[in-house]
Amino acid sequence: MSDMERAIAALRSATSIVFFTGAGISAESGIPTFRDKLTGLWSTHDPGKLETAKAFRENPALVWGFYLWRRNQINQAKPNAAHLAVQRLATTGRNVAVITQNIDDLHERAGSVDVAHLHGSLKSPKCFACHRTADLQPSQFDLPQHAVERDPPRCPRCNGRLRPSIIWFGEDLSTVVWKSAVATVQSCQVLVSVGTSGIVTPAAEIPQIALSSGAVVIHVNLVDVSLGTPNEFMIIGKATEALPALLSAACGI
Template sequence: MSNMQRATEALRASKKVVFFTGAGISAESGIPTFRDKLTGLWTKHDPERLETAAAFRENPALIWSWYLWRRHQVGQAKPNAAHLAIPQLSNAGWEVSVVTQNIDDLHERAGSSQVVHLHGSLMDVKCFACHRPGKLTPAQLGIPEEGQLIEPPRCVRCNGKLRPGVVWFRENLPEGAWRSAVRLVKNCDLLISVGTSGVVMPAADIPNMALAAGATVIHVNLEDVGLDAADEIMLTGAAGVFLPALLRALGVGAPLPPDGLT
């Protein structure tokens, strides 16, 4: 039996499915991963050096402008076939949740409603000083022109500088989001890990957590990231190909082509 057939049977036998997604799923929508070189105004910058509280303290205008550019970049992107397949599975009767490491809103724009953001969201802002959530006006969302840096807006409560509502390097995950993710993973029948690197902890431990709880794990990735467990299935290739194909094999959507997928 091919891995594709094994994955189809595992999905057919499941009821509660958790999709655990990383940068790879959004890369197919044109959003670069950390392994990709930056383009445009930011070619001289290392994203890992822009993603820290220390960098914000040192140069808040640079970091704020970087995130305005990223927010614009995400706004231009569209959900791809992999994002769209997930709510289709939910509409077909499966109990589906999403746990994502991504800070874009492509899952929600594709129609998924049960989404846990482990690393926050580009659409949110909060105060760097008092940590309360903030709001931006449309006028505060313009992207900087070349050579221009924009100072972050101020918190209406304490006058602290607003920062993106995302998790930076060396920051803890939001406790509520992590608890929700753990609960979903430990109670699912099937975990489908899509486009995750398996290196960012503690999120990287989620497939192991699912296996330990008795679930089957399907990996969909351009590289083999399997853990060699008996209840693990590796699908090496594009998520935008494999996820719709899984649905078609279940009779959700158009039939598979004659040669199928392996």
């Protein structure tokens, strides 16, 4: 049997399925991955040097402006066929959960409700000092045209600067979110890993945790990212094409 046939058989009999998604699934909605070179006004900047607490301390206006720009990109993007296929599977009576490394809300906008964000979300900012989340008016997320800097708003509780509620390079994942994600993976029958590079740790450990717990792991990616174990099946292709085709063949959605 081919990997596709074995993946279809595994999904067809599964009642508990976890989708583990990375930048590859959102890239097809037009959101650049963290490895992509920046364009336009940001073409001279290195995102790796902006996504740190050190960078925020040194130039909070530049980092805040960068994330306003990224937030605008996400708001203009739309859920694609892969996001929608995940949501449709949840309507079939199966127990479906999503664990994502992405900081966008495309899964939620596609209709998925059980979504764990390992690396946080751009939806709401938090205070750099006291770490409490804050609600802002839409106008406070505006970045003037041709501008790259904007002073961050202040925390209404302690007056500290607000920052994006995401995990920057050098920061630890939320213990609560990580433990919950691991427990979800350990109890699933099938893990479908979509568009993940397997580079960023500890998120990259998720497929191995699933395999160690007895689950089948199905990878959907443009390149082979499998670990070479018997319970892994590799589906090469675009997320927007391969994932809907797989779920349609296995589950009739």
